Amino acid sequence: MAIVRESGERATMAKTLLLVVPVSWAGLWTAPLTEIAPDLDVRVHGRDEFDPQSIDYALTFRPPPGFLKTLPNLKAVFSLGAGVDGILADPDYPRHVPLVRFVDRTLSSEMAQYCVLHVLMHHRMQRFFDRAQAERKWRQALLPKRAAQTRVGILGLGEIGTLAAERLRDIGFAVAGWSHARKNVRGVESFAGEAELGAFLSRTDILICLLPLTPDTRGILNAKLFAQLPKDAFVINVARGGHLVEDDLIAAIDSGHLSGATLDVFNTEPLPETSPLWTHPKITVTPHIAAISEPRVAAQYVADRIARVERGEPLDNIVDPARGY
Numbered sequence: 001m002a003i004v005r006e007s008g009e010r011a012t013m014a015k016t017l018l019l020v021v022p023v024s025w026a027g028l029w030t031a032p033l034t035e036i037a038p039d040l041d042v043r044v045h046g047r048d049e050f051d052p053q054s055i056d057y058a059l060t061f062r063p064p065p066g067f068l069k070t071l072p073n074l075k076a077v078f079s080l081g082a083g084v085d086g087i088l089a090d091p092d093y094p095r096h097v098p099l100v101r102f103v104d105r106t107l108s109s110e111m112a113q114y115c116v117l118h119v120l121m122h123h124r125m126q127r128f129f130d131r132a133q134a135e136r137k138w139r140q141a142l143l144p145k146r147a148a149q150t151r152v153g154i155l156g157l158g159e160i161g162t163l164a165a166e167r168l169r170d171i172g173f174a175v176a177g178w179s180h181a182r183k184n185v186r187g188v189e190s191f192a193g194e195a196e197l198g199a200f201l202s203r204t205d206i207l208i209c210l211l212p213l214t215p216d217t218r219g220i221l222n223a224k225l226f227a228q229l230p231k232d233a234f235v236i237n238v239a240r241g242g243h244l245v246e247d248d249l250i251a252a253i254d255s256g257h258l259s260g261a262t263l264d265v266f267n268t269e270p271l272p273e274t275s276p277l278w279t280h281p282k283i284t285v286t287p288h289i290a291a292i293s294e295p296r297v298a299a300q301y302v303a304d305r306i307a308r309v310e311r312g313e314p315l316d317n318i319v320d321p322a323r324g325y
Helices: 027-036 105-123 126-134 159-170 194-202 223-227 246-254 295-310
Strands: 004-007 010-013 015-020 040-044 057-060 076-079 151-155 174-179 189-192 206-209 233-237 258-263 283-285
Touching (some): 015 295, 076 295, 105 126, 105 233, 105 258, 151 159, 189 194, 223 246
Parallel strands (some): 015 040, 015 057, 151 206, 174 189, 206 233, 233 258, 258 283
Antiparallel strands (some): 004 010
């Protein structure tokens, strides 16, 4: 059981948080958690002994299937990232326990920066000039379109998608977003629902995927979707590898229908050395670094919300397991 701490005449039972991550990573979070919340008893799954009944909270990203249901007194589960698909992939997740996703404005801003960077790299033909430099060739070229003529489409207008849309809008691109429900973002055209997906795709020259990974969105970046994009469209995936059918992407690029892609997330990570994505001349690969959660910020976020629960206050950013976000 969690240890008892005494202060004057008051005696309180310390709350216990179980960190469920690879043991080699645990120190990234245990150190700031111990400093920020000294009254929180932090245990590491796979390293420390603990009584399952003593665990009040869990902090994790991809727990072993069936594990969380073995903790009968959980009050909340916190995700270490913005995505919660690694947790909801467990069919035995205890659905009565609130699942809280990590929301951090800095993380969202970094994701938006990545999107802007790679939209501009494609729009400004940077890879063309990289090849020219490697060949020591002075190749001046006119940009095929102005920013205002280049139509960027964002799949998923949540917090990150909205921020990316606003940044791209502000530097002159024609931006639209597609989401489950209609959104109202100034200067950004909104498409909603399955019935409007085709119209959204047909007006999109650069497609950015920022969707949550759910059963409905898994594999959405496939041959059928690519065929609905205009010829020479470009694809950027910074959401989850499970959104993309990688063979369909390569086929669409090799056929000449798509002009290329930037990928930060993959079905298998680390990306295997044998993957053709590494060497494809029209695909840019980055190793899931569009944005990385800052451990101290995550620790403060979790500590603040544990304090809310203990004060009897409602939690924010709770995931709806039925929707997956």
